[in-house]
Amino acid sequence: MKKMKFKGLMPAIITPMNQDGELDLEGLKENIEFYIEAGCTGIVANGSTGEAVNLSREERIAVIKKVVEIAKGKVKVIAGTGAPTTNVTLQYTRDAMDAGADAVLVITPFNAIPNQEGLYLHYKAVAEVGIPVIMYNLPQHTSVEIDLETMGRLVKLDNIVGLKESSGNLGYFGEAIRRFSGDITPISGCDDLILQTLSMGTPALILAFGNIAPKMIIEIFNAVKNNDFISAREKYYKLLPMAQAIGNSVNFPAPVKEAVRLLGRPSGPPRLSTLPVEQEESEEIRKKLIYAGLL
Numbered sequence: 639m640k641k642m643k644f645k646g647l648m649p650a651i652i653t654p655m656n657q658d659g660e661l662d663l664e665g666l667k668e669n670i671e672f673y674i675e676a677g678c679t680g681i682v683a684n685g686s687t688g689e690a691v692n693l694s695r696e697e698r699i700a701v702i703k704k705v706v707e708i709a710k711g712k713v714k715v716i717a718g719t720g721a722p723t724t725n726v727t728l729q730y731t732r733d734a735m736d737a738g739a740d741a742v743l744v745i746t747p748f749n750a751i752p753n754q755e756g757l758y759l760h761y762k763a764v765a766e767v768g769i770p771v772i773m774y775n776l777p778q779h780t781s782v783e784i785d786l787e788t789m790g791r792l793v794k795l796d797n798i799v800g801l802k803e804s805s806g807n808l809g810y811f812g813e814a815i816r817r818f819s820g821d822i823t824p825i826s827g828c829d830d831l832i833l834q835t836l837s838m839g840t841p842a843l844i845l846a847f848g849n850i851a852p853k854m855i856i857e858i859f860n861a862v863k864n865n866d867f868i869s870a871r872e873k874y875y876k877l878l879p880m881a882q883a884i885g886n887s888v889n890f891p892a893p894v895k896e897a898v899r900l901l902g903r904p905s906g907p908p909r910l911s912t913l914p915v916e917q918e919e920s921e922e923i924r925k926k927l928i929y930a931g932l933l
Contacts, residue, residue: 648680649848655906665904680714720745772800
């Protein structure tokens with residue numbers, strides 16, 4: 639079976655909301671059209687950046703359907719379907735497939751912490767739903783890491799097609815690329831390690847930062863591809879302060895939503911327990927956007 643491949647920038651999109659906290663589907667449409675026009679190759683909805691844990695099942699489906707309506711056939715549509723338990727993950731994954739998503743992004747279980755055999759069986763069950771699956775490694779949030787031996791078993795499954803690596807452990811990611819890039823697409827998910835992971839050979843990025851600076855990220859991507867590291871470094875260092883503000887936040891994705899708001903695109907407040915950024919932080923974000931040349 640030929641596996642789905644990924645390349646380029648695929649933003650992990652925010653979920654725009656009205657001031658009353660309801661979904662802003664027209665704002666979502668506007669943002670998706672902006673990402674496509676910028677040159678993105680995919681849209682990742684209902685991920686951590688999209689506040690999926692704060693969306694109802696019905697809202698998750700509504701978001702996927704809207705993304706599919708706007709983006710299907712133009713770029714890949716990827717839906718986050720991870721949940722603490724396998725049964726709920728399977729339900730969300732079937733929903734995403736029925737709504738027309740091209741693939742799903744599945745974070746390791748959280749709260750119910752599996753061992754490596756449980757992790758293998760979890761992803762095996764998800765793969766059997768029948769839609770391509772991107773594994774998502776984020777141990778600092780889930781307290782479990784997909785070890786390389788488990789990954790070696792998983793990449794042999796037909797519908798396991800990618801790994802989004804967001805731990806920031808470059809040694810781990812490098813070894814995953816070395817061992818498994820012939821079997822799956824290794825995808826970087828670290829906003830502040832764009833240059834490093836592209837230099838290591840990752841062909842694709844799934845980034846919260848893609849909401850904010852997609853064109854500049856794509857310019858870095860192309861510069862690295864063309865071995866123009868002087869230009870790539872120059873752009874990377876312009877973006878780094880803003881990228882670090884995202885990666886270091888304990889109130890995620892509030893800084894992302896605030897940056898998007900400051901850039902004049904649909905955003906809205908996050909849902910509790912995430913709070914909007916304070917005025918002082920908003921001013922710091924504005925300064926970082928100006929430094930990057932985005933404002």
